[in-house]
Amino acid sequence: MKKRASCGIVALLMALVLFGVMTMKIQNENLKRRLRNRIDGLPRGVVQSTSDMELKRLWASSSQKYLQDISGNYTALLAMAVGISQKQNVDILVRKFLIDNCSIILFHYDGNVDGWRDLEWSDKAIHILAHNQTKWWFAKRFLHPDVVSTYDYIFLWDEDLGVENFHLGRYLQIMASEGLEISQPALDPDQSSDIHHRITVRDRKAKVHRRVYDFRGSLNCSDESRGPPCTGWVEGMAPVFSRAAWRCVWHLIQNDLIHGWGLDMKLGYCAQGDRTKKVGVIDTEYIIHQGIPSLGGASINKAPSKSLDLRTHIRRQSTAELEKFNKRWNQAVREDKEWSKHFEGYARKKG
Template structure:
């Protein structure tokens, strides 16, 4: 009669032991999962940190990822210059390349023909006297004809038959190549500069906070003026807008864009380094006459085009209106053919203008991330 209670107690002991084992197993399983979770968390944290370090490294690498990945950083030169280097006497390079105007470095680039050599001579001397760089794009293929000028060997000469200054600029004035220059003058060859001083011009451009400019045109001597905003105002140093009550223009203080404000013509633009970096990308490879570019230059003004783009009155030029490509030379005996060529060039220019407008509109329409900063 005493054994059943003992068996019950024994069964109870077995049951307790089994429960304890189950609890212990559950605790071990829970501890294992907790350890795994902690391990995953540590791995995630480490991975995030590694990724962040990788991104930082990648960010640094991206900044120098221009095809020089296989080179040690200290040997990489990401830009170039237009300085002519001597074949001997390397000490002379420092002297020759030193700009006596330490404040600014400037480049004058022009598409030129031999028939305008006398006028180019005057222009080039003005810039070379300030130790600015002169680059001549020879569209007529004649380089040897310039050898008689004493400064010819100090200029950069590039030859390509029957090409415009925009064609040359797109191919030879890449922003990395001209990065050492504070300002780029991309001028036509038929400008009279008797009253023009490039150093004073740049001083005004900087003091006025301008990024894209042109010198005003002398209305009394210029033979080819297309837009009123380019005419010199004798009462001001700089003007940024024009007032015109004609219905076709209607330029007033309320005008926000070209050709009333924020605009310069394509014959004699001057760009800051930052502006040129943008403008170079705007130039189309195949639209070589550049028609339509002037209306969009304000997008490269590094801010409000109504403030950053202007016409400088106190340093003005004369636009002589001499045809270049396809135009008659002083010794031409077949002017009729020249007139025919000018007609064809004008037709091509008009066609390129329409293409440029179409491309701009298409690009603006299809780029969802781009917002027009000047849209009303």
């Protein structure tokens, strides 16, 4: 009887020891995991995971305020790829945004930064130079979501847009009140020289529109349409993204496909919900698309015929990138079963 009791005690002690060892092992693994999450063991309170595009003074100044709210509510960043040939238009555009304390970052694709220094706002903007690169190339490398997370809205615009009838503060008030995560200003049909899709055309009777009705040719845009080009879609020339939408869009931008062709058809997946409701075109704050080919276009040192040849090469490259992007997307959809299950009906119901 005593022997059995001793065996029971030994077994209990062994179980307790084993339990203690397993507990210590689990605690050790949890500690390692927490340390890994703390960026190689940094104490949590010192980690700064976000940044912004605000220029800082070399000395303290109580009179200087950074990241001022637009109309007391929102902060925004305007990012554009620019060339010196569009200096006059960019000047007008930037001045319009600076009225509402918007942060400005200019991506110079033609190598000319000094040519902008005579503009009074030049020192207030951030200038980044890389020869012959597109705004998507720049955005992927310099607008990481953690860097721009301070801003409520990101404007990734082309340089050939007219903003005479555009007011930034009112635009963002509408975008927020309408619950839009992705938007663009409508295009003035009377003055815009380059309109590709009817959904971008201004509706004079509306404040915002989210779909277009079109039954021409192969199009069948109706109330049943669930995707581009009928609804849930904006064009790549003047998109505006909420903070959450931009975090998704940044990951959608392909590192090696710099022209961004095909991205606009997929932006709706980043709308943080139903793209037919979360993506829209704002009509009351509209712009003019001048349709001026700049990147790869004519310059002082290039003859017009040479410029046209460059534009042809760029278009061919863009088309090739579109094909590659679509193949990559389709393969990703096939391989990601969970995504396909979640978006099955969403992906099938196109315009």
